[in-house]
Amino acid sequence: MLVPPPLMEETNGSISSARKRKGSPCQQYDGSQGGQVIPSIDDLPEDIFRHIHALMPLRDAARAACVSQIFRKSWRCHPNLTLSKESLGLNGTVVRNDEMTRDLVSKVDNILKSHSGVGIKKLEFQLMCCKKVDYCYLSNWLHIGVTAGIEELILWLPYGKVAYNFPCSLLPSGSENSIKYLQLAGCAFRPTAGLDCWRRLTKLWLIDVLVTGDELESLLSNSFTLEWLVLLRCSEIVCVKIPCQLQRLSFLRVGQCRELQEIESNAPNISTFRFFGNLVKISFGGTLQLRDIQMDCSRQSNxxxxxxxxxxxxxxxxxxxxxxxxxxxxxxxxxxxxxxxxxxxxxxxxxxxxxxxxxxxxxxxxxxxxxxxxxxxxxxxxxxxxxxxxxxxxxxxxxxxxxxxxxxxxxxxxxxxxxxxxxxxxxxxxxxxxxxxxxxxxxxxxxxxxxxxxxxxxxxxxxxxxxxxxxxxxxxxxxxxxxxxxxxxxxxxxxxxxxxxxxxxx
Structure with a gap:
């Protein structure tokens, strides 16, 4: 994948002012319209270029930034960063895992260093293929990308090695809090009481994550806007307790949490429930809205x-x-x-x-x-x-x-x-x-x-x-x-x- 070079300083003022200079070669005359000036694409407002750039897939956005000063500037505020071996062009390369890790880390590092961190709405790391990734890199990347205004954060790490401890303190809080979608896989997650960074969270996915039932309950007690909750293979959870304050929670999926003994939900508006694994005690606290249930206990009888x-x-x-x-x-x-x-x-x-x-x-x-x-x-x-x-x-x-x-x-x-x-x-x-x-x-x-x-x-x-x-x-x-x-x-x-x-x- 092409990685855009650092943004170059404009020597003659801003791009927008350069466009407005009288006699710009980008302007064309149409004789049939009595000499009327026909605007060119370069006359579009900068916000339009940023919107177009944001809609491009990551590889195309990077290529555009390599050949265009306008797109190079907007690259520093590119809102959607999905960083995986597929998006970085490594999916067709047959290499050893350590070579894959080195190539992916190098590309991700260059991309984030050329990004200002401003304007990121979605940040996704798909690093399951990197068995030997140095977590110091990951911490630096999260410091760059997790800023005020981020709405969606996805982090997938290889499962089975020493768990990376996700830094909850990085998430913006207070009036800057905007995180709506959090998906974590293959790490430790230790939310603590008192954090208000979950106030706007609508979807939470935890997969192969080390988190206790008490820690989860602490998070849920501050997540009043939560609509989706997915817990898969979270081996430390013994009891899932969902408070009645979660009025918007409509979807609950729990599966293969090997120490799980009980699911106790008092959320009144859950409409969809998915469960798979060994049967546990399940209580919905008189929920009348539950319409759709799937239970796969294919390793258990009766x-x-x-x-x-x-x-x-x-x-x-x-x-x-x-x-x-x-x-x-x-x-x-x-x-x-x-x-x-x-x-x-x-x-x-x-x-x-x-x-x-x-x-x-x-x-x-x-x-x-x-x-x-x-x-x-x-x-x-x-x-x-x-x-x-x-x-x-x-x-x-x-x-x-x-x-x-x-x-x-x-x-x-x-x-x-x-x-x-x-x-x-x-x-x-x-x-x-x-x-x-x-x-x-x-x-x-x-x-x-x-x-x-x-x-x-x-x-x-x-x-x-x-x-x-x-x-x-x-x-x-x-x-x-x-x-x-x-x-x-x-x-x-x-x-x-x-x-x-x-x-x-x-």
Whole structure:
């Protein structure tokens, strides 16, 4: 990347005054307009040049500053500095880590030394690739870039070495406080009581950061404008306490904090909650605004049971719910409570081993019965081996539960559909009682789906011989027990293993 040279002094006054000199060669005459002067680009106000320069990507802005006196001047006040190996043109270079670190540090150092530090709105350091970066450089860079007026600060450091202690004292306070977005990764963060530099903070991301629950609570108690809070892999946090004063907080994401035992939120307006990792005690303090929940506890069992018995009664107004469990050994119970607002339900069973044969898939009707407004139901089953009783060759009749209506259910997808008798019974129960059902998708492969239940196109997931044979039994179960009962108003989609990639040798 080109680094602009130091700003040169103008010998004949300012650029703006030079433009105004009579007879400037930049002015042109148009004879058709009676000698009227047509302004050139050089006659634009300096603020316009600065705005144009600010919109350029960092590399283009640096190149412009190398060839233009006007842009060279505005470079010293360039508002957006994103400093990474990609923005500095090092992403295509195959070098050892120490060489990468040396090149990146040299370029960042030159850029910041040629910058006045004035006017910076966004300062971003992406230094994950620099395993041996000297933190003395980083401290100097932060002293230059973190000035009054900065709104967005992003610092990503390599995780695993001695943690860099982020200097909270650098952040402007008082009337100069303007920081709105703070994202830290791979460092220690020790906010203390009494700092007022968090008064305008709206988004806080802490990833692989050493911070205690008390330190976090101290910060949150002064962050009344906070709207987003993300805590990922923060290994020192035992309890996350969110005070009721955070009236604007609407998004909370917590994941893989290995010492975490409890999340206690009293913020009244959280609408979106994301959690992944080992299940902990979760309390929302009577929050009625919570609409969207995703919980991925794919290394822990019986999350369906937890969601039905403890989670859902505490969030009565939830509209979208996605939960992931490693295994279920307890059937999902039917309880009297109703969840009148739930419209989207995505549940996943993802195990490295076979799902417990004791789990009755038909018990998932409990969710459907409790959610009269449910419109979309997605159930994913990913297991290397199916141990449930297969309906193929089974002589007993299919079970039928007492009649329940799922009159708003329009779309159902079962991914990883197998020949388990209880799963076929669940499917038949839905078809018979969902009067508004428009689409039923049964996928016998091991494809992956996103939160909307949409498969990843063009991806053929490898399947072992046992899985392929089970897929053939599942297809037979669909033809034998399900296809004949599908109403003409329902579109049935059946996905099977790719015949090119998954041919079974006989």
């Amino acid at each position: 999350i369906f049971y937890y969601a039905r018995t403890k989670l859902m009664p505490s969030v009565p107004n939830v509209e979208n719910l996605s939960i992931c469990s490693y295994n279920e050994t307890i059937n999902t119970p039917t309880l009297p409570g109703k969840f009148l607002h739930l419209k989207y339900l995505h549940i996943s069973l993802i195990g490295d081993e076979a799902i417990s044969p004791a789990y009755d898939y038909l018990s998932l009707v409990s969710f459907l019965v409790a959610c009269p407004c449910l419109e979309t139901f997605i159930f994913e089953v990913h297991q290397p081996d199916m141990k449930h009783d297969s309906i193929i060759g089974h002589r007993s009749h299919l079970r039928q539960l007492p009649e329940h209506r799922y009159d708003n259910l329009k779309s159902v997808m079962i991914a990883g559909f197998c020949s388990a008798k209880s799963l076929v019974e669940l499917t038949c129960q839905i078809v018979e009682n969902a009067s508004s059902l428009a689409c039923l998708t049964l996928d016998t492969t091991q494809g992956c789906y996103n939160s909307d239940g949409v498969g990843k196109p063009g991806i053929c997931v490898p399947m072992g011989r046992d899985s392929l044979e089970e897929a053939q039994r599942a297809l037979l179960a669909i033809r034998t027990h399900i296809e004949g009962m599908i109403p003409s108003t329902v579109k049935l989609n059946v996905s099977e293993p790719c015949s090119w990639c998954h041919a079974i040798e006989h």
